[in-house]
Amino acid sequence: MAEPGGGGGSGGGAAARAGWAVRSWWLITGMWIRSTMAYRASFALSLAANTLITFLDFAVLLLMFAHTRQLAGWTLAETGFLYATSSVALGAANVLVGSVGGLGERVRSGSLDTMLIRPAPALAQLAAERFSLRRLGRLLQAFAVLGWSLTALDVHWTWDRVLMVPALLLCGTVIFCALFVGCSCVQFWWGEAAELQNAVTYGGATVLQYPPTVFAKELVAGTVFGVPLAFVNWLPALHVLGRTDPLGLPAAFRFASPLAAALCVLAAGLAWRAGLRAYRSTGS
Amino acid sequence: MRGGVYWSVARGAFRRYATYRAATVAGTVTNTVFGMILASTVLALWRTRPGLGGYDAAQAVTYIWISQGLLVTVAVWGGGFQDDLQARFRSGDIAVDLYRPVDFQGWWLATDLGRAGYQLVTRGAVPMLAGAVLFDLVLPGDPLVWAEFLLSVALAVLVSFGLRFLATLTGFWLHESEGVRAVMTVVSMFFSGMLLPLALFPGLLGELARVLPFSAMVQLPADVLLQRRTGTALLGLYGFQLAWGAALLALGRAGQALAVRRVVVQGG
Numbered sequence: 001m002a003e004p005g006g007g008g009g010s011g012g013g014a015a016a017r018a019g020w021a022v023r024s025w026w027l028i029t030g031m032w033i034r035s036t037m038a039y040r041a042s043f044a045l046s047l048a049a050n051t052l053i054t055f056l057d058f059a060v061l062l063l064m065f066a067h068t069r070q071l072a073g074w075t076l077a078e079t080g081f082l083y084a085t086s087s088v089a090l091g092a093a094n095v096l097v098g099s100v101g102g103l104g105e106r107v108r109s110g111s112l113d114t115m116l117i118r119p120a121p122a123l124a125q126l127a128a129e130r131f132s133l134r135r136l137g138r139l140l141q142a143f144a145v146l147g148w149s150l151t152a153l154d155v156h157w158t159w160d161r162v163l164m165v166p167a168l169l170l171c172g173t174v175i176f177c178a179l180f181v182g183c184s185c186v187q188f189w190w191g192e193a194a195e196l197q198n199a200v201t202y203g204g205a206t207v208l209q210y211p212p213t214v215f216a217k218e219l220v221a222g223t224v225f226g227v228p229l230a231f232v233n234w235l236p237a238l239h240v241l242g243r244t245d246p247l248g249l250p251a252a253f254r255f256a257s258p259l260a261a262a263l264c265v266l267a268a269g270l271a272w273r274a275g276l277r278a279y280r281s282t283g284s
Numbered sequence: 285m286r287g288g289v290y291w292s293v294a295r296g297a298f299r300r301y302a303t304y305r306a307a308t309v310a311g312t313v314t315n316t317v318f319g320m321i322l323a324s325t326v327l328a329l330w331r332t333r334p335g336l337g338g339y340d341a342a343q344a345v346t347y348i349w350i351s352q353g354l355l356v357t358v359a360v361w362g363g364g365f366q367d368d369l370q371a372r373f374r375s376g377d378i379a380v381d382l383y384r385p386v387d388f389q390g391w392w393l394a395t396d397l398g399r400a401g402y403q404l405v406t407r408g409a410v411p412m413l414a415g416a417v418l419f420d421l422v423l424p425g426d427p428l429v430w431a432e433f434l435l436s437v438a439l440a441v442l443v444s445f446g447l448r449f450l451a452t453l454t455g456f457w458l459h460e461s462e463g464v465r466a467v468m469t470v471v472s473m474f475f476s477g478m479l480l481p482l483a484l485f486p487g488l489l490g491e492l493a494r495v496l497p498f499s500a501m502v503q504l505p506a507d508v509l510l511q512r513r514t515g516t517a518l519l520g521l522y523g524f525q526l527a528w529g530a531a532l533l534a535l536g537r538a539g540q541a542l543a544v545r546r547v548v549v550q551g552g
Contacts, residue, residue, distance in 0.1 A: 045463025053470040060479045064329050066486060067336055072328040134466075192307035199314040206321050214328040215321075 017121070024120035028128035036133055043134065050137030054091070057209060058083055058145055074211035078241055080149035085165075085233040086208035087142035089172030090201065095135045096173075097127040097180045104187035104194045110282030123181070123272060153241070161240050168240075171257035172232035176201060178264035179227070181272060188275030204229045213246050220247055231260035289386055290394040297398025308406050311356065315411040319352040323419055326480075337483030342422045343510055344481070349415035350506040351478050353408040357400050358440045358501045359448065360478050362469050364399045365392045366448050370462070373455040382544060389536055393445055400441040408437075424511060432518065436505040439525035443500040446532025447472065453536065456543035477503030497528040 036043050061083060065076040074082075103126060106112040115122045155161065183197035204227065212220045212234050223230040224247065238245055239254040301308075323345045330341040339347060355361060369392060372378045381388060415421060424430065451468045455461035473479060475498035482493045482503045493499055504521050507513045513521045 039458070039463075042458055042461070042463035046466050049463065049466030049470050053466065053473070056470060056474055056479060059474070063480055063484055063486075064325070067484065068329060068332045070332065071325075072331075190306050190310075192304050193310040195307065195310040195314045199310075199317040203314065203317045203321060206318065210321075210325050210328075215324050219320075219324075 021121040021124040024124040025128045028120075028125060029131040032128065032131035033133055046132070046134040047137050050134040051141045052137075054087065054138040054141045057087075057206070058141070061209070072211050072213035074213065075154075077149050077152035077154070078243075079209075079211055080145055081153060081241065082211065082233055082237055083209040084142050084146035084149050085168060085172060085237065086205045087138060088146060088169050089176050089232050090205040091135070091138035091142050092169075092173040093176030093180055093201075095139060097177050098135060099129045099131060100126050100181055100184040101194050101197050102126070102129055103184045104191040107187055107279065108191040108282065112279065113281055122276070127181075155241060164236055164240050168233055168236040168257060171236075171261040174261040175228065175232050175257075175264050176205070178261070178268040179204065182264070182268035185268075185271040185275040188278055200227060204232075208233050217247065224249065224253070228260045228264060231257040290390055293391060293394040294398035294401070297395040298402045299398075301399050301402040312407050312410045315352050315355065315407055316414045319349050319411050319415050320418065322352070323348045323415065337481050338512075339481060339483070339510075342420045345415075345419050346421040346423065346510060347481055347506050349412055349419070349421060350509055351502050352415070353404075353412045354437065354440065354502050354505060355407075355478060357403040357408040357437065358444045358476075358505075359396075359400070360444065360472050360476050360501055362448060362451075362465050362472075364448070365396045365445075366452050366465065368395075369452045370455060370465075373452075373461070389449065389533070389540060392449065393442075393533075396445045396448075397438075397441060400438075404437065422510070424509065429509065429511060433505060433509040436508045436521065436525060439522065439529055440501045440505050442529035443497050443525060443532060444472075446529055446536055447497065449536040450532065450539060453539045453543055456546050472498045472501065475499065476501040477506065481506075497532065500525040500528050 058080075061076070061079060064071060065079070069075070071079060100123070103112070106115070106126070112122070115125045118125065150165075179201050180197065183200050184194075186193055186196060204223075207215065207219070207223065208229055212230070220230065220234075223234070235245075235249075235254045236257055237243075239251075245253075326344045326348050327341060330336060330339075330344050334341060336344070356363075359366075369378075372381060381391075384391070416423065447468065448465075451464050452461050454464045458464065475482075475493045475496050477493070477499055478501075482490060482499060485493050493503075504513075504525060507521065508518065
């Protein structure tokens with residue numbers, strides 16, 4: 001059997017493997033959905049609560065804007081656009097691969113072995129593990145806020161700006177997926193450190209919900225040149241909203257999200273392979 | 285004799301949480317990161333509205349760091365004994381817990397106090413220190429105020445335990461209290477003052493927030509440390525926390541009595 005979840009290969013082989021990975025994810029996910037539906041009352045409550053809890057962040061924004069017309073020079077509609085795009089990207093990534101955070105538990109107990117000997121990519125299995133439909137709550141709420149902000153924005157909609165919105169949602173989702181996977185790889189070595197991932201993913205998404213002018217310049221620079229969070233929505237949003245860059249970066253950065261997303265996926269892939277290679281099961 | 289059991293359970297819980305060092309470090313880093321993010325946003329708001337809600341900018345930032353320190357200690361987000369208890373509902377081990385010769389509620393309260401003690405000295409204290417280094421905070425120099433703060437934190441844990449115990453009890457009926465727990469998380473994050481000081485809540489919402497038990501978890505301990513309540517007002521604050529704590533524990537007891545009967549029905 002080939003090295004599970006990894007291994008070389010070329011051309012059609014790679015495409016077939018990717019297809020099989022997606023199919024495995026889908027099969028396992030379907031199984032978890034059926035299992036969730038066994039407890040319908042709990043599920044309905046969870047979904048409602050999940051939608052509400054993600055709305056809380058936005059309620060905080062609303063409360064803040066109840067006391068001021070502008071936050072660090074940005075209006076509620078503009079901040080709402082940042083909030084919504086950040087939440088859609090995080091929410092979609094969380095639905096797709098959010099479960100990889102459970103990696104540490106499997107490394108600690110050694111039960112990752114079970115996944116490695118099954119004839120499906122380990123990453124796909126892990127990403128679909130304990131899949132919970134209630135994570136759709138964040139996505140629902142985020143799209144609702146996005147819809148509102150798009151109508152409330154005072155923006156001259158040219159075709160490039162219109163196209164930019166779905167493009168940034170797509171690239172943002174890919175970046176957050178890569179961050180989820182990449183950060184959870186730390187758990188191959190440090191099994192209990194699951195929360196570090198939260199600092200990057202949920203913490204990152206919270207940063208992006210606010211205007212960049214709220215934060216110190218060093219932090220904003222860190223999201224461009226360090227953990228490339230700024231490419232999720234800050235930089236492309238500057239183009240959509242027609243605002244000036246607080247860092248004064250070249251305009252090309254506003255269109256560089258696909259490149260940043262590709263680099264993130266590459267880095268996450270390398271981290272995953274390095275982690276799998278370092279995995280020694282438990283007791284050794 | 286009896287007290288000794290609970291004391292050693294609490295100590296055991298403290299040590300159990302102390303075993304996971306990497307988790308503590310990771311969690312502390314996370315709290316610090318969120319503290320920095322929220323402190324920046326609050327500073328931006330107070331720059332346009334100095335003195336909002338009766339706080340100056342430094343006090344508002346201090347409030348944010350206090351609330352980050354309390355988030356895990358008081359388990360505003362849920363968790364602690366809840367995870368263990370939920371797992372025992374699912375596995376059926378709960379039946380064993382019920383015929384142990386110690387009080388069911390008291391046992392879990394002891395574990396939760398042990399947990400809170402550990403979280404206070406790690407995930408409570410370290411982010412506060414980091415906040416004091418990174419931002420201008422207004423913290424009291426008088427050790428008496430710190431002692432008053434610690435007392436209100438202990439009462440906050442009691443109220444939080446009472447609420448989480450009730451939420452978990454629904455597991456007896458629903459078999460799965462995940463949903464109820466999620467709802468509880470929403471409500472307590474919002475009404476505890478975890479997100480913003482309750483003074484910023486407009487009108488009726490603010491009034492409601494001040495009478496619900498959730499404010500006892502974050503807003504009130506923060507009030508004590510920021511010295512917004514002193515003298516008789518401080519006694520009133522303790523009274524509010526204590527009254528809610530006692531009421532919730534009593535409710536939990538009543539719920540438990542009902543629930544135990546339910547388990548017997550299921551088994552027979």
